[in-house]
Amino acid sequence: MYDNLTLMSGRAHPQLTTEIAEYLGIVPASLEISNFPDGEISLQLMQNIRGCDVFLLQPTGPGVNDNLMELLIMIDACKRASAARITAVIPYFGYARQDRKDSGRVPITAKLVSNLITKAGADRVLTMDLHAAQIQGFFDVPVDHLYAAPILDGYVKSLRIPEDELVIVSPDEGSIKSSLMHLDNLGGTLAIVDKRRTNALETKQANLIGDSLEGKTALIFDDLISTAGSIVGAAKIARDHGATRVYLGASHAVFCGEAYNRLREADVTEIIVTNSLPLKEDHLLKNLRTISVAPLLGEAIRRIHSNESVSYLFD
Structure with missing residues (x-):
């Protein structure tokens, strides 16, 4: 159906690759990945990709260093195989949180990783919900x-929450723009949690700004849930x-960290996430919905x- 389209996956999330291949009606390309005794990654493409349009799927989530290195090696292998x-x-x-110098003597890891991916030989990047949208500008491709x-909001619409009972809650000031996107799709009103970061691991939620939540249904959206401290704190507020x-x-x-414990103990009706990253089957929460x-x-x-045009998908 697709001339020369080749889809292949690293070890980070093969299940998602399988689902994408089923959507496209193709079979993922075959490759062998293993590790040498010292941890180095060994990789070999098991089919000819000369002249092919290759798509390499590899989220760089936990463990980010191994997944990132594996992606770079896959790119290099495809480049040398004349894709x-x-x-x-x-x-x-991954590595998107440090997108600027907000204090002295710190790296900008988002730019570093962008450079690594480009220099390895990627001609294009397809990603989703970057932690900071300006990271797009770090790439020279x-x-x-x-x-x-739209996917998350589609599920929320299926819950049929009355619009006059709905309040979109931004977990911090930095998420206001994305919260407004949900507001446009779902209706309701807006409230903002005043969040203060105490250090790299801990945050403190202080006040609520905006519409009253008394007797309402609160929807709290964030780009990611890491240790769940921020979003569970916002839920408590x-x-x-x-x-x-x-x-x-x-x-x-x-x-990661205490996320599962915090979410399990949180007084929330449902947790709605995508499968952009694999979830640990033995830790799944009863009120977790994966889209x-x-x-x-x-x-x-x-x-x-x-x-x-791809803009149709995110306009």
């Missing part, structure tokens, strides 16, 4: 930046201000391969 074009499909882009908001139900939503379920982004990424891959 016509290489697109790095990175549903979750085209970047297609997708948003999971919402409950303290009278919300009868609280839903949490995030594009990326990083879920697949395979159709979104698959359609983007189809459009890129066919030289069609």
Whole structure:
């Protein structure tokens, strides 16, 4: 169906690659990946990709260093195998938190990783819900930046929450723009949690700014849930201000550190995330709802391969 389209996956999230391949009606390319005794990654492509339009799927989530290095090695292997074009499909882009120098003597890791991916030989990058949108400008190759908001909002609409009972709660001031995107799609009103970061691991939620939550349903969206400290703190603020139900939503379920324990103990109705990252089956929460982004990424891959507009997917 697709001339020379080749989809392959590293070890970070093969299940998502399988779902995308099913959407496209193709079979993922075969490759062998293993580790030498000292931990170095060994990789070999098991089919000819000369002249092919190659899409490499590899989210760089936990463990980020191994997944990133594996992506770079895959790109290098495809480049040396004479692929016509290489697109790095990175549903979750790791090392994105340090996107600027906010104090002295610190790195800008988002720019460093962008350079590594470009220098390794990627001709294009397809990603989703970057921690900071300006990271697109760190690349010297085209970047297609997708948003999971329409998918998450589609599920929320199926819950049929009355618009006059709905309040979109931004977990901090930095998430106001994305919260407004959800507000446009779902209606309701807006409230903002006043969050102060005490250090790299801890945050403190102080006040609520905006519409009253008394007797309302609160929807708290963030781009990612890492240790869950921020979003669970925002949920507590919402409950303290009278919300009868609280839903949490995030594009990326990083879920590290105390995340599972905090979410399990949180007084929330449901946690809605995408499968941009694999979830630990033995830790799954009863109130966790996972929405697949395979159709979104698959359609983007189809459009890129066919030289069609991708902006249709995130306008």
